[in-house]
Amino acid sequence: MTNLRDTPPRAAAPKPSAAARPWVALVVLCVSLLIVTLDNTILNVALPTLVKELGATTTQLQWIVDAYALVFAGLMLVAGSSADRFGRRRVFTGGLAVFGAASAWAAYSGSVGMLIAARAAMGVGAAMMMPATLSIITDVFRDPVERRRAIGVWAATSGLGIAIGPVAGGLLLEHFWWGSVFWVNVPFAVIGLVCANLLVPDSRNPAALPPDPAGAVLSIAGLGLLLWAIIEAPVRGWTSALVLTAGGGGLAVLVGFALWERACTHPMLNLDFFRERRFSVATSSVSLAMFGLFGALFVLTQYLQFSLGYSALATGVRVLPVAGLLALVAPLSPVLVRWAGTKAVVGVGLSAVGGGLWQLSTADVSATYGDVLAGLLLLGLGAGLVVPAALDSLMGTLPQGDTGVGSATNGVSVQLGGALGVAVIGSLLTTRYQDRMGPPLAPYRLPDKVSDSVLGSLGGALQLAERVGGTAGRMLAGLARSAFISGMGLGLSVGAAVAAGGAVLAFAALPSRPHPPAAVPDPADPADRSEE
Template sequence: MATEVGATRPRAIRGNAGGRTGGRRPAALAVLCVAVLIANLDNTILNVALPTLVRALNAGQSDLQWIVDAYVIVFAGLLLTAGSLADKVGRKGTFLAGLAIFAAGSAWAAFSGSVGLLIAARASMGVGGALMIPSTLSIISDMYRDAAQRQRAIGVWAATTGVGVALGPIIGGLLLAHFWWGSVFLVNVPIAALGLAAAVWLVPDSRNPAAGTPDLAGALLSIAGIGLVLWAIIEGPVRGWSSAQVIGAGAAGLAVLGVFVAWERVSPHPLLDLRFFRDRAFGAAIPAVATVNFGLYGALFVLTQFLQFSLGFTPLQAGLRTLPAAAAVVAIAPLSAVGVRTLGPKLTMSAGLACIATGLWLVSGITATTGYGGIVAGIVLLGAGAGLALPTSSGSVVGSVPGGNAGVGSAANTTAIQVGGALGVAVVGSVLTTRYQDNVGAALAGQHVPAAAMAAVRGSLGGALEVAARLPGAAGEQLAQLARAAFASGLDLGMLAAAGVAAGGLLIALCWLPRRPR
């Protein structure tokens, strides 16, 4: 079993992580952060390409959600196993293997010719990301033993995470302005190759000699449970929320997750020692940070479509208009360490979540005629909130687990981030789709629209606009306006739901996070 919470931390066995690498720590940190950047970039670089995929691959709204979430489901489901594996066999080797698999999956995704192949390729990239990300944070934790230095390094790591999320649409827009849609994946390959070459020389190795055998049964249960729940949420608008398939999958997913929790209680080598949750620094930070990415990922998923479909921006123009969020992350994230030292994790995390909830609430007021100026304040607040909350939660979680379990602790933190993001895309996207389909269906009732055209209109806003473009004169313009209004209405409801989730995270932080850092 893992070390008891609060017990003396076992020292991890280091390779070259001692004083000999002290001068190389900044360079090693930079290499690790580049890997974190491309892994998190991939979560949102695809968002700006979604309208292109509607046209290139005939993807519907639920297809788009699966293309985004296939990566996140596998990523999140394997993170805890990967963190345990890294602790046992060595964090550097696990990191290098993950980076190589991520690069191979990116090349496959770039040349996928169908929705199904692209979803499969995205899932393979999730395997690489799961091996790579928890290793980076545990290596950083081992390189920086001083608490203040570790918090600053984690601040850089978390800032890179936020920057990757925020810069994804911008870089995606630049690539789509000059290349085909596969370029948003192919760009990962040369960066990963350079990262591999640099990491072999610069990144130190470490492991936990007391780490147990990775819990494969727990990994399978977590993937199955998360996957079934997300399937039910994403497919609900398509198959009907009251359908036996959706209800059955959702109930089965919750049951499997219940079995996962029960198994973790009795497993001799659990993925995550549930006793960690007794520590408020861990137990409150995990759900709170999940609500951060719920709002951030959910907002970026729908806003990049709004910018292109409703406001008519090109992918590059849409990506550039998310730049205020990236700028806010870059400006605010380094200040989170100051906030933790002076105000404590409770107030710093709460301030971040308050910014996110407010930003989502502001965005929820848009209409079909709202311009970019109507959403920019909300975008800035989303970035500022992520810049405060992500480093704070990461430092709280990593600082609360025994040192030998740094890989599992960092994996738990990243799992919360990724599961929150996957749920954000699934829930916000499904709420939007349900409201959109209801409004469009009601408006076109009795209009004798051909079945194929109606399916395209109900499938996505992009499909509706393509149908509208083929209609003559006023009829086409009327359909386009109707579809845009329905999409804006669904977006508003989705953002309100996300704001409510962020407000729930704020309450968790205020009630349970400790006032002072570890």
């Protein structure tokens, strides 16, 4: 989190021609933002296709998803401070160019490793874009009423991207190759670059403090080592020396990150904000809700295609209730907060997420889509309640000059929670799947390459079963589906326990009503800087 004070009156005034068209600038920003939020869900329906086309294992699928989220979360705050210091439009357009180029790279990746690298590069571009868009909106819309409306449109765009992602991915895969889910970003990026330079004003904060690149490196390194240990543990062994060393090293680096942020004069993450429960518990609640949501989507898109036999498009349509209900409920969440209080809304929302995950974890080999629909609806309902209510809570604790900081922190919470959900739930699935598949296959002494494919993913096992055919093929397919569903149940039940724990935390520690906002600090005040 930056210490930068996003104070529009001190920012450079936009050119009159651009300032006269703030809503046009908003359209350009929101359309560009759409591809960033779309990328959170559009990839999910393509995961089974990546198993078939690139031979990706479940572990590699986790990295394809988490490489983007890890870099996105790790760089978002320092990118926001860089935008304030060096120019918001400049950083935004730079991020748009990086995102577009990395999307083209991802679309034509010839291997899993190259795709993971491209996804990380996409995360760099997304981190540069997202905080800059909100800073530009805050600067362009000087009237408080119009600014709130503009931010509402910005937030709705984020929800729209999540909602349409699964269906958009299914439609693309129905008619084009798997790389189309990435290539679709390129024309939007090109058009966005042209329009941004013509229609979006530039601005910066002359009082902005320097970015904190050391903090960004430490956070990415620590989280990266921790995620590596969690994701690789099923393959290398949960007690292997390499996994334990990486996990312990990651935790040690994260402790070093916290110490650095405490000592730094311009920290990326101001740890003092976390002393306020309305901030710390709200941030944790968002992460825990996304832990369950993203982890569930990671396994359910594979379940719907590999186990229930749906096409990519049919899978996207069947995942739509999650995103659709989330988008419908989110605007109602602030209304419910005013009526029932933040504690009740966030606590009930996390309880709904936990209940949805638990219901989904009970699916067996004979389950149909109708059997899991209730769990999907509960997931969307819970996430729609938690995220806006928690964002309102954490923003209510910050001075006006730090609203950009609050929004960026919320974005980091979303990406970090989602990355951990995919890592933990996916790794538990893989562990149980391999435990169930390994012993029955051991007597057949399959070649290493074949064994790795079968044990690596349900898709790999089904491909071998199709080639073998006959009774043996049907037995292998049945065993693999049963093992996968057992692993899915384990992962989702743990996710349910995590969400339930979050609900208990919210009910116990999250204040129900806001206290009066803190005084607005003056960024030019040396005393204020010394406290940071």
